[in-house]
Amino acid sequence: MTTTIRPAARADVPRILEFIRSLAAYERAPEAVTATEASLEREGFGPNPYYFCLIAEHDGRTAGYALFFYNYSTWVGPGIYLEDIFVEPELRGLGIGKLLLERVAAIAVEKGCARLQWAVLDWNTPAIEFYRAMGGEFLDEWRNVRVTGEALRRLATCGGADGACAP
Amino acid sequence: MTTTIRPAARADVPRILEFIRSLAAYERAPEAVTATEASLEREGFGPNPYYFCLIAEHDGRTAGYALFFYNYSTWVGPGIYLEDIFVEPELRGLGIGKLLLERVAAIAVEKGCARLQWAVLDWNTPAIEFYRAMGGEFLDEWRNVRVTGEALRRLATCGGADGACAP
Numbered sequence: 355m356t357t358t359i360r361p362a363a364r365a366d367v368p369r370i371l372e373f374i375r376s377l378a379a380y381e382r383a384p385e386a387v388t389a390t391e392a393s394l395e396r397e398g399f400g401p402n403p404y405y406f407c408l409i410a411e412h413d414g415r416t417a418g419y420a421l422f423f424y425n426y427s428t429w430v431g432p433g434i435y436l437e438d439i440f441v442e443p444e445l446r447g448l449g450i451g452k453l454l455l456e457r458v459a460a461i462a463v464e465k466g467c468a469r470l471q472w473a474v475l476d477w478n479t480p481a482i483e484f485y486r487a488m489g490g491e492f493l494d495e496w497r498n499v500r501v502t503g504e505a506l507r508r509l510a511t512c513g514g515a516d517g518a519c520a521p
Numbered sequence: 522m523t524t525t526i527r528p529a530a531r532a533d534v535p536r537i538l539e540f541i542r543s544l545a546a547y548e549r550a551p552e553a554v555t556a557t558e559a560s561l562e563r564e565g566f567g568p569n570p571y572y573f574c575l576i577a578e579h580d581g582r583t584a585g586y587a588l589f590f591y592n593y594s595t596w597v598g599p600g601i602y603l604e605d606i607f608v609e610p611e612l613r614g615l616g617i618g619k620l621l622l623e624r625v626a627a628i629a630v631e632k633g634c635a636r637l638q639w640a641v642l643d644w645n646t647p648a649i650e651f652y653r654a655m656g657g658e659f660l661d662e663w664r665n666v667r668v669t670g671e672a673l674r675r676l677a678t679c680g681g682a683d684g685a686c687a688p
Contacts (some may be wrong), residue, residue, distance in 0.1 A: 496665055
């Protein structure tokens with residue numbers, strides 16, 4: 355039984371979307387995925403891609419994926435943010451997730467990145483233990499904040515070039 | 522007294538580095554900044570910038586900055602990650618931070634981003650209250666994980682193209 359890791363190609367997009375939906379279901383948010391094959395193709399396989407993706411194949415079958423982009427720290431410069439990592443449930447325990455994470459780490463080092471970062475749900479104990487074993491450090495002093503939807507539009511209305519809500 | 526928000530130019534790099542160091546000192550990590558004027562110039566003002574920066578000017582004086590990059594959600598597509606936002610201590614309470622955040626939100630909406638996201642230290646109560654007032658939602662179910670330094674190199678050694686540590 356062999357596992358190989360390769361960069362995703364445009365033809366993998368339908369499978370990537372299946373993986374994304376499976377991961378969202380595992381993360382208890384199956385309805386949160388609004389991405390489509392067309393959006394994933396446009397955003398990942400154009401001239402200035404928003405993301406990069408690796409595919410794991412196990413015995414010739416697509417078994418999982420890792421999807422990342424470059425982020426930036428004003429303290430230490432460019433880094434990699436691992437948005438998604440996922441292995442099909444029936445293929446877990448074979449080291450496939452480890453191979454994916456190692457390949458992302460290798461890309462980070464090749465590109466001169468000082469950090470590889472990601473996020474995990476606090477109830478996902480198997481993942482937390484795996485990440486700790488891989489040398490992951492938990493940044494529990496930091497809280498993530500997000501503005502979306504109507505709140506984002508409201509904030510943006512004030513911040514347009516005409517400074518509509520300026521004091 | 523007027524505040525204006527404008528995109529940073531290459532000539533702002535020395536001032537941006539001062540702001541970054543001031544913010545790091547406020548965040549109790551003054552020694553963490555390894556960025557230099559040269560690295561900030563290369564990474565933010567080349568053909569494929571890693572980050573974008575806005576400068577706030579108050580009565581003709583640089584008063585603060587917001588620094589961001591584009592991230593990617595496999596659920597909803599491109600977003601903006603606000604890495605830093607900072608206003609000089611003696612100029613707080615004048616709405617300058619709000620103007621910076623509003624302008625970043627306006628850029629997010631202009632670019633079709635569904636989310637604006639950032640992180641805050643859990644003891645930074647004034648910032649937390651400000652973000653909540655701006656419509657920020659706290660994602661406290663998610664824990665941030667990071668691999669850096671020796672742990673990153675070790676992980677990367679296994680993940681090279683030759684798969685040195687493959688099972």
